[in-house]
Amino acid sequence: MIDHAEIDKYVKKLDLLTFTRLFIHAQLKGLPSLRRVSENVKRKKMVQRQVGLESISKSQLSRKFGEIPSEIFQVIMHQLIQKLHLILGPKKAEKALGKIHLIDSSTLSMCLSQYEWADFRDTKSGIKMHTSLVFCDGESYPNDVIITPARPADETQLDAVIVQDKNALHVFDRGYFNFEKFDFYCAKGIRFVTRIISVDYAIRSL
Numbered sequence: 001m002i003d004h005a006e007i008d009k010y011v012k013k014l015d016l017l018t019f020t021r022l023f024i025h026a027q028l029k030g031l032p033s034l035r036r037v038s039e040n041v042k043r044k045k046m047v048q049r050q051v052g053l054e055s056i057s058k059s060q061l062s063r064k065f066g067e068i069p070s071e072i073f074q075v076i077m078h079q080l081i082q083k084l085h086l087i088l089g090p091k092k093a094e095k096a097l098g099k100i101h102l103i104d105s106s107t108l109s110m111c112l113s114q115y116e117w118a119d120f121r122d123t124k125s126g127i128k129m130h131t132s133l134v135f136c137d138g139e140s141y142p143n144d145v146i147i148t149p150a151r152p153a154d155e156t157q158l159d160a161v162i163v164q165d166k167n168a169l170h171v172f173d174r175g176y177f178n179f180e181k182f183d184f185y186c187a188k189g190i191r192f193v194t195r196i197i198s199v200d201y202a203i204r205s206l
Helices: 016-029 034-043 045-051 058-067 070-088 090-097 154-161 179-188 199-205
Strands: 100-110 125-136 139-149 169-171 191-193
Touching: 016 034, 016 045, 016 058, 034 045, 034 058, 070 139, 100 154, 125 154, 139 154, 154 179, 179 191
Parallel strands: 100 169, 169 191
Antiparallel strands: 100 125, 125 139
């Protein structure tokens, strides 16, 4: 995919694999900003050896984000899920992956002049990352991630992250509240847990 999309065709320093290694490190260390990622690389020799960089600016990191198609990371994620199936074995993996699915979204603000397509507010752009996490035996990992502009409501993506499996239990907050969808899920035997904000609906559901 990297070769086909020619993402690294003119890249001399921050190629996609280096970028990916760097942000795996940033995720594991809980680095909260591009500035902290940049400082971490500059100050720590061990990080430099791990990612193959001696320094990188936050502006370079920001530009790289805009150059990489999100589909590449979706492919990586699904390949890791498939690898988990191979490690656990089909039956054990199916049992592990069919327990609790945690659904939530995160909104990331971005520069309006560079990301006009990411509809959010009059003064800034933004994207919303809708994530479905599998939780099993105290561990969690992403089952699906959907990227949209920040403005649409969370519930517009609920169908996309719901797993069509009667053994799965979905857990999500009031941002995904939609009476019609809940009625449909109940009719299909899809299990879910969320906060009920209407007593009348709770009684009707019972």
